[in-house]
Amino acid sequence: MNEVSAWRPRLLNGHWFSQLPLSLQDSLLQAARLQRLAAGECLFQRGEPPSGLYAVVEGAMRIGAVSEQGKEALLALVEAPHWFGEIALFDGQPRTHDAYAEVACTLVWVPQPALTALLAEHPPYWRDFALLMTQKLRLMFVVLEQQSLxxxxxxxxxxxxxxxxxxxxxxxxxxxxxxxxxxxxxxxxxxxxxxxxxxxxxxxxxxxxxxxxxxxxxxxxxxxxxxxxxxxxxxxxxxx
CATH class of the missing domain: 1.10.10.10 (Winged helix-like DNA-binding domain superfamily/Winged helix DNA-binding domain)
Structure with missing residues (x-):
């Protein structure tokens, strides 16, 4: 068992990963590596090129942005066993927000080249990643409605x-x-x-x-x- 596979039970606590085909679960874990961040350390910033898909297995990530005037927008604190970073997988565009470690974090990281190669070999897997993104899109609509009403x-x-x-x-x-x-x-x-x-x-x-x-x-x-x-x-x- 490699060091990433040791985190499989934690990832299986999340609905998205637990409902993936076993073959896709295995492929993601085989391609993944662990990344550890100290509290306050930057993972990526808005405008940077896509780097892959991440899952928090320990700690929490702060997702947001800071305006030129220094005003902060905090979208979410991403905790285990959530995955994030999938938007850039679909469009290949730069990151939309900043991601910093709120506290010391351990992440499972699947690099972008490994993901694109996997999806080129198994196109049906695109639907599984689309479900990850649409799940968050539904939440965003709920939050927008609540903010207005x-x-x-x-x-x-x-x-x-x-x-x-x-x-x-x-x-x-x-x-x-x-x-x-x-x-x-x-x-x-x-x-x-x-x-x-x-x-x-x-x-x-x-x-x-x-x-x-x-x-x-x-x-x-x-x-x-x-x-x-x-x-x-x-x-x-x-x-x-």
Whole structure:
């Protein structure tokens, strides 16, 4: 067993990899190598050429961008066992965002040449990579809709649920999220003050416990109810 194959059980915890044909799983692991990053280290930056596909098996990657004025947009913290980097596989264009290690990370990396050779030999595998990309596209539409229609508090609750559920990539839910309040505010394009107040309100209601650099969900059902109440209000019939 090589050092990449040793991470197979961790990758199998993710829906996408676990549902791949066994032959494709094997091909990816055979072509892959491990890459380790220190906290704050850059993996790639916006505008760089495609370098392949990555999976987080330890730690978390920060995906986002910084404007010329220094304003940061944080799209996601990518944690195990998520794969990322597939957009550039399809169009061969430069990277769309920056990727930095939020904490010390271990990544499974499948280089671009190995991927293109694999897909040239087995064209049906394109569908499997398309499913990885469309899964994220669906989430993006949900997030855009929420940003347009939801008030701040249910948006915070919804994003916490998404993160706890691994954005649909894992079974079950995590109770403790390694997520700072500032990071959450950046993800939602809310002020830190607004985000902090919403989280404190949820803590007072017994829904959350706030710690240093982490948020523990104490009542998952009540957190979901915050989102459901907002959704119900949006579709409630109007009075004549």
């Amino acid at each position: 939801m008030a701040a508090a249910p948006r915070v609750a919804s994003r916490l649920l998404m993160i706890a559920q691994g954005y649909g990539e894992i079974d079950g839910s995590r109770r403790v999220l390694q997520l700072g309040q500032e990071q959450l505010a950046l993800m939602l394009s809310l002020s830190r003050q607004t985000t902090n107040q919403i989280l404190k309100d949820l803590q007072q209601q017994g829904v959350l416990r706030l710690g240093y650099g982490e948020i523990e969900i104490l009542d998952m059902a009540q957190l979901a109810a915050c989102v459901a109440a907002e959704s119900s209000a949006k579709i409630a019939p109007r009075s004549p």
